[in-house]
Amino acid sequence: MSAAIGVGKEILSNCSKCKLILAHIIVTMKSATEPDKVQCKTCKSTQSFKDPSAKKKKASVDRVIKSAKRAGSKKSTETVGELWNKAINKMTGSSKEYSMKASFAMGDVIDHPTFGQGVVEKLIDDNKIEVLFQDDFRTLLHKK
Ligand SMILES: [Zn+2]
Numbered sequence: 849m850s851a852a853i854g855v856g857k858e859i860l861s862n863c864s865k866c867k868l869i870l871a872h873i874i875v876t877m878k879s880a881t882e883p884d885k886v887q888c889k890t891c892k893s894t895q896s897f898k899d900p901s902a903k904k905k906k907a908s909v910d911r912v913i914k915s916a917k918r919a920g921s922k923k924s925t926e927t928v929g930e931l932w933n934k935a936i937n938k939m940t941g942s943s944k945e946y947s948m949k950a951s952f953a954m955g956d957v958i959d960h961p962t963f964g965q966g967v968v969e970k971l972i973d974d975n976k977i978e979v980l981f982q983d984d985f986r987t988l989l990h991k992k
Pocket residue numbers: 863864865866867870888889890891892893
């Protein structure tokens with residue numbers, strides 16, 4: 849029984865023309881165990897032997913690396929500055945000048961004389977709001 853591969857024997861190779869793993873006839877050998885040129889039985893083109901199992905293995909390794917990279921780049925925490933940037937970018941309409949006498953609602957953009965622009969993140973109680981400024985969250989009074 850000759851299980852060994854050799855010239856004239858059939859072997860599965862990844863055909864670069866058919867783009868499929870197909871039966872090929874070995875034309876020349878690189879070594880006793882490694883085919884060099886093979887001929888596709890389907891399209892009859894002669895090409896370098898491409899081990900289909902080797903190619904598959906490499907592709908799956910690439911996929912693992914890629915998914916690991918994606919997981920690693922995912923941010924779990926955002927800085928106050930990043931949150932502020934997002935909130936300001938989402939803003940539609942104009943900002944309101946801050947005054948203790950004014951009334952603010954969730955999502956309102958405030959122009960504060962000291963802290964700059966901020967977004968109302970939370971209504972704490974009737975007279976207090978939590979505002980996200982570029983550097984920090986601050987509690988401000990309103991409806992006084
Ligand atoms: Zn082919």
